[in-house]
Amino acid sequence: MPSTVVILGGAYGGLHVAHYLLKYSKDVKVILVSKNSHFFWNLASVRAIVPGTFEDSKLYVDLVAALSHYPQERSEVVVGSADAVDTDKKTVDVSINGSEKRTISYDHLVLATGARCTLPEKKTDTDAVPLAPWKADGTFEEYKALLAQTQEKVKAAKHIVVVGAGSTGIEAAAELGSAYGKGADAKKIVLLSSSAQILSGDSVVGPSALNELQKLNVEVKTSSAVTAARTLEDGRIELTVAGSEAPIVTDLYLASVGLTANSEYLDAKYLNEHKYINVDDFYRVSGVADNNVWAIGDVVSKPRAGFMITQKQAAGVGKNIDLVLNAKAPTPVKLLPVDILAVATGPSRGVGRMSSFRLPSLMVWLAKGRTLGTNMLPSYLNGSVA
Ligand SMILES: Cc1cc2nc3c(=O)[nH]c(=O)nc-3n(C[C@H](O)[C@H](O)[C@H](O)COP(=O)(O)OP(=O)(O)OC[C@H]3O[C@@H](n4cnc5c(N)ncnc54)[C@H](O)[C@@H]3O)c2cc1C
Structure with a gap:
C-alpha cells in the first residue's frame, strides 16, 4: 500500500x-x-x-x-x-x-x-470595503471575477487611492502610475502610508522606492492612516484620513494592509x-x-x-x-543564505537590496519587474520546479 x-x-x-x-x-x-x-x-x-x-x-x-x-x-x-x-x-x-x-x-x-489579504469589516450599509485582489482567497471563479471587477474599475476611474505602502501597495501604485500617471487622460494616483515612512521604514529600499513613485506621478502621503471609508450616493468613496483636515474622495479604493x-x-x-x-x-x-x-x-x-x-x-x-x-x-x-527584497516599480524599473546592499534598478527589473516571475509559472505546470 x-x-x-x-x-x-x-x-x-x-x-x-x-x-x-x-x-x-x-x-x-x-x-x-x-x-x-x-x-x-x-x-x-x-x-x-x-x-x-x-x-x-x-x-x-x-x-x-x-x-x-x-x-x-x-x-x-x-x-x-x-x-x-x-x-x-x-x-x-x-x-x-x-x-x-x-x-x-x-x-x-x-x-x-x-x-x-486582511480587510476591514463592513459594519454598516455605507461602509466601503477596499478591493484587494493580491491573493486568491476563494474559488478560481471568484478570484477571476474579483480581478475583472478591479480591471473595470481601474479603467473607469479618474482618481485611485492605494492604501498601505508595503511592497504590494508600492508595486500596485507604481503599475498604475506607469500606465496612467501621465498624458492627457492621466488618472490621479495616491498612495497612503499609515506610518511616517514607506516600506516599513526600510532605509535602503524605501527612499529609492519613493523617488521612483514620484517620477511616476504617484502622490505619496505618509502618516495618513485611513480611519473610515464610506460609499457616497454617486458611488465614489470618501476616505477619512488621520492628520488630514478634508476627507479624500476617490473613484477606486484599493488596499494592501496586511495578511x-x-x-x-x-x-x-x-x-x-x-x-x-x-x-x-x-x-x-x-x-x-x-x-x-x-x-x-x-x-x-x-x-x-x-x-x-x-x-x-x-x-x-x-x-x-x-x-x-x-x-x-x-x-x-x-x-x-541572504535576505533579498525586490520591489518592481512599474514594468520597466525596480528597487531592491541584498542584505543591506542596494541592487541596481536594471538587476531588479531583470530578476523581477520584467515578468513579475510569470516566466516561472510553466515550471509549476510541467513539474520542473521540483
Ligand atoms: C502582490 C504580491 C507580490 C509578492 N511578491 C513577492 C516577491 O517578489 N518575492 C517573494 O519572495 N514573495 C512575494 N510575495 C509573497 C508570496 O506571494 C507568498 O510568499 C506566496 O504566495 C506563499 O505561497 P503559499 O503557497 O504559502 O500560499 P498562498 O499563495 O497564499 O496560497 C495558498 C493556497 O491555499 C488555498 N487555501 C486557503 N485556505 C484553504 C483551505 N482551508 N482549504 C484548501 N485550500 C485553501 C488558497 O486558496 C491558495 O490557493 C508577494 C505577495 C504578494 C501579495
Missing part, C-alpha cells in the same frame, strides 16, 4: 511539494486539496489590475493538468475547503461546493494554505498568537505526537512570508517526507 500524503493548498508551497513527492518518492499517493482549481501567480496581481497586461495562461495553472504527467492512481486533486484537521485520527474534513463533505485520511499531512493566516481548520494549540502555525527546524508542526504534519509558506511565515522562502521550505519538506517514509531521519530545512 502506498503512503497517502494529503496536501492542503495548491499554490507555491502545496503544488511544489506535490511535484516533489510524485517525482522523487516512489511509494506515495498525493491528494492535493485546494479551494482553488487553479494555482494563481499572485506576484503578478499588481500589474494584472491594469487591463490587458497578462493573458490567463501567464497567471493560472490548472492543478489537474499540473499533476497529469504522473500515473493517474498516484495523485488526486480535490477542489474544496479544508474545514478541520484531526491529528489523532489523522483525517481532514473537506467541504466541496459548500455542501458536500468528505473526510480524507492521511499518513502525512502538509499544510500550505497560505494567507489572505491573515488561513489556519482556521487547525486546533489553536498549534498556532502562535497571530494564528500562524508553529513549526520546528524540519518544518514539522510543533506538538503533533506522530511528527507527521508539516507546514510551509505563508501559513507559517517563518522567518517571513515570501515566495522564495516558500520554495526552499517546499523542497525541504518534500525531501523530509521522503526520508521519513524510507525510515530515515529528516534534516533541518535550509533557507536562503
